[in-house]
Amino acid sequence: xxxxxxxxxxxxxxxxxxxxxxxxxxxxxxxxxxxxxxxxxxxxxxxxxxxxxxxxxxxxxxxxxxxxxxxxxxxxxxxxxxxxxxxxxxxxxxxxxxxxxxxxxxxxxxxxxxxxxxxxxxxxxxxxxxxxxxxxxxxxxxxxxxxxxxxxxxxxxxxxxxxxxxxxxxxxxxxxxxxxxxxxxxxxxxxxxxxxxxxxxxxxxxxxxxxxxxxxxxxxxxxxxxxxxxxxxxxxxxxxxxxxxxxxxxxxxxxxxxxxxxxxxxxxxxxxxxxxxx
Amino acid sequence: xxxxxxxxxxxxxxxxxxxxxxxxxxxxxxxxxxxxxxxxxxxxxxxxxxxxxxxxxxxxxxxxxxxxxxxxxxxxxxxxxxxxxxxxxxxxxxxxxxxxxxxxxxxxxxxxxxxxxxxxxxxxxxxxxxxxxxxxxxxxxxxxxxxxxxxxxxxxxxxxxxxxxxxxxxxxxxxxxxxxxxxxxxxxxxx
Numbered sequence: 001x002x003x004x005x006x007x008x009x010x011x012x013x014x015x016x017x018x019x020x021x022x023x024x025x026x027x028x029x030x031x032x033x034x035x036x037x038x039x040x041x042x043x044x045x046x047x048x049x050x051x052x053x054x055x056x057x058x059x060x061x062x063x064x065x066x067x068x069x070x071x072x073x074x075x076x077x078x079x080x081x082x083x084x085x086x087x088x089x090x091x092x093x094x095x096x097x098x099x100x101x102x103x104x105x106x107x108x109x110x111x112x113x114x115x116x117x118x119x120x121x122x123x124x125x126x127x128x129x130x131x132x133x134x135x136x137x138x139x140x141x142x143x144x145x146x147x148x149x150x151x152x153x154x155x156x157x158x159x160x161x162x163x164x165x166x167x168x169x170x171x172x173x174x175x176x177x178x179x180x181x182x183x184x185x186x187x188x189x190x191x192x193x194x195x196x197x198x199x200x201x202x203x204x205x206x207x208x209x210x211x212x213x214x215x216x217x218x219x220x221x222x223x224x225x226x227x228x229x230x231x232x233x234x235x236x237x238x239x240x241x242x243x244x245x246x247x248x249x250x251x252x253x254x255x256x257x258x259x260x261x262x263x264x265x266x267x268x269x270x271x272x273x274x275x276x277x278x
Numbered sequence: 279x280x281x282x283x284x285x286x287x288x289x290x291x292x293x294x295x296x297x298x299x300x301x302x303x304x305x306x307x308x309x310x311x312x313x314x315x316x317x318x319x320x321x322x323x324x325x326x327x328x329x330x331x332x333x334x335x336x337x338x339x340x341x342x343x344x345x346x347x348x349x350x351x352x353x354x355x356x357x358x359x360x361x362x363x364x365x366x367x368x369x370x371x372x373x374x375x376x377x378x379x380x381x382x383x384x385x386x387x388x389x390x391x392x393x394x395x396x397x398x399x400x401x402x403x404x405x406x407x408x409x410x411x412x413x414x415x416x417x418x419x420x421x422x423x424x425x426x427x428x429x430x431x432x433x434x435x436x437x438x439x440x441x442x443x444x445x446x447x448x449x450x451x452x453x454x455x456x457x458x459x460x461x462x463x464x465x466x467x468x469x
Contacts, residue, residue: 007290016336019297023334024392026304027448027461029415033392057301059294144388176415176463178444198418200305215305215416215463 001089008055008088014038018056018211022202025213030175031143032126037209041083046076048206050103050122051083057118057202058084058101063091065099070107070248070265077105096268106169108190110247110269113199115216121184123205126212128172128182148180151223159228168233174221175214183220189232189248194220237262242273285332285356286317296333300450303459308412308421310404313455317356320348322374326452327398334396335359335370342368344375371397371447377428380435383447391444394462401427404453414464423458425451436466 006012014036021035040048058064064084068077072094080103081092093099096109103120113119129139132150142148151172158166165171171188175181183191184203194201194214201214214220224230235249240261247269249262264270286292292315303311319328322345331353335341340362343350349372353359362368365382377399386394409424410433428451429435439446439462446462460466 007294012290012293013336015293015297016334017338019301020334020339021392023300023304023396023448024394026301026416027463028391028444029463031391031444057294057298059298060291140389196418200301215461217418218415 002086005087008058008084009041010038010052010055014052015056018052021211022053022056022213025202025211026200026215028179029215029218030179030181030212032210032212034209035211037206040206042079044207045124047080047103047105047122049204049208049211050105050120050206051080051204052206053120053202053204053211054084054101054103055088057120058088058090060088060090062100063093063098065093065096065102065268066104067102067107067109067266067268068105069250070109070269071267073267094268106185106187107248107265108186108193110264110266111272112193113197115198117199119197119199119201121186121201121203123182123184123203123210124207126182126203126205126208126210128180143179146178146180148174148223151180155223155225159225165224165228165230171230172223174223176218177221180223181212181214181220187233187248188222188230189234191220191222191230192232196220235262239264239270239273242270242277244270244273247273282355283318283320283352285352286315286329288315289332291315292317292329293333296329299457300330300333300459303450303457304416304448304461306416306421307414307459307461307464308406308410308417308423309458310406310423311457313457316455320352322346322400323349323352323372324400324452325455326450326457327372327374327400330398330450330452330457331359331370331372332357339369340367341370341372343372345372349374368395371395372400373397374400377432380439380447385439385442385445385447388445391446391462394445395447397447397449399428399449399451401425401451401453403427404451404456404458409469411467411469412460412464413467414461416461417464425458427453433466433468436460440465 066077068074096111170185222230383395405424412421449460
């Protein structure tokens with residue numbers, strides 16, 4: 001373990017403050033709790049909120065997995081994994097099934113999560129209403145009154161203009177029928193996985209200084225209308241590498257003549273599927 | 279005056295392990311969780327309550343306690359706790375004897391329900407598989423929990439505060455080295 005740092009980087013007073021915020025977040029599912037986010041040794045937008053949540057919960061017994069857009073091998077994921085290996089001396093893994101804590105940027109793993117796992121989301125903008133109402137004092141009141149007519153109007157206007165709801169990621173959800181919540185910029189494809197998930201889901205926004213949570217088995221409903229039900233969208237292709245026709249796909253441009261392939265966004269899922277086929 | 283009892287053996291790692299126990303309890307209301315990191319606090323503090331307070335309380339969180347001066351001295355030394363006599367100002371409440379009415383504590387506001395108090399109530403025993411039927415977030419179908427040592431009208435008080443959601447206090451029940459949580463989101467049905 002790196003000398004000169006406390007276990008998991010943060011000092012104990014900061015951890016206590018974050019831990020208290022996490023417990024209140026779990027007690028009020030979907031409600032955003034302000035916290036005193038610290039400066040971290042990486043810039044805002046690179047997962048400072050998720051890292052602070054992970055640093056406050058992680059222990060020597062944990063095994064950490066970090067994904068960025070589903071991939072374990074991207075710069076952000078690798079550097080966060082290395083960070084915790086250095087400052088907390090924890091085991092790391094790329095396999096979803098082996099992890100006890102999974103920190104994620106913008107995806108939920110394809111493999112179903114279990115009760116003994118915790119999913120930590122990196123959140124750029126925790127307030128689902130911010131594009132519709134920029135004043136925080138006003139959005140706080142709307143959450144207090146569960147007054148979410150504005151969001152329904154936005155979705156209705158999408159249907160009136162486009163014939164469908166035009167949101168493909170960061171698709172707003174209702175948590176336990178009370179709080180409107182941003183699921184972070186995961187694809188709408190992943191939204192149904194949040195509903196009654198056996199694992200605890202924690203959300204950290206570093207720049208915006210908010211923490212929120214969805215306890216296990218909590219109903220999470222994507223907003224929709226009776227005549228325009230929510231639909232999880234995926235590219236209508238099979239993965240070029242593993243052949244999966246059910247996983248969420250990334251489109252990869254292969255040349256400048258319009259060539260493209262579709263591959264699984266979840267690299268661990270893709271590897272497992274390829275091993276199964278081999 | 280007796281000598282001061284020690285706190286956690288490993289303050290950093292023991293607090294982490296205890297926090298995960300509390301988080302697990304809070305995430306799965308009514309499930310009984312074992313506290314592994316022991317800090318031998320003075321009587322009447324039990325193992326679970328001692329671990330919870332060392333893990334979560336500090337100078338920023340006024341504690342209201344009915345546990346007497348030795349416990350206050352111990353918490354003041356090891357956790358740097360601030361104490362308050364005004365029950366409505368307490369962030370943490372340590373109830374080892376008679377449990378005050380839930381409505382006496384800060385329940386937060388509609389806009390900031392997170393500012394409410396967390397109650398650490400020492401009870402005689404926690405038994406799973408019988409007693410109350412708990413439902414709500416964190417519970418797949420139903421958790422059963424039998425608690426000995428709460429006031430007779432506790433469930434009625436709980437139902438009264440449940441109607442005020444998202445306002446309300448959260449409760450950690452501590453019996454020996456065992457812990458079970460009642461976050462404000464849970465509903466309790468007596469059987």
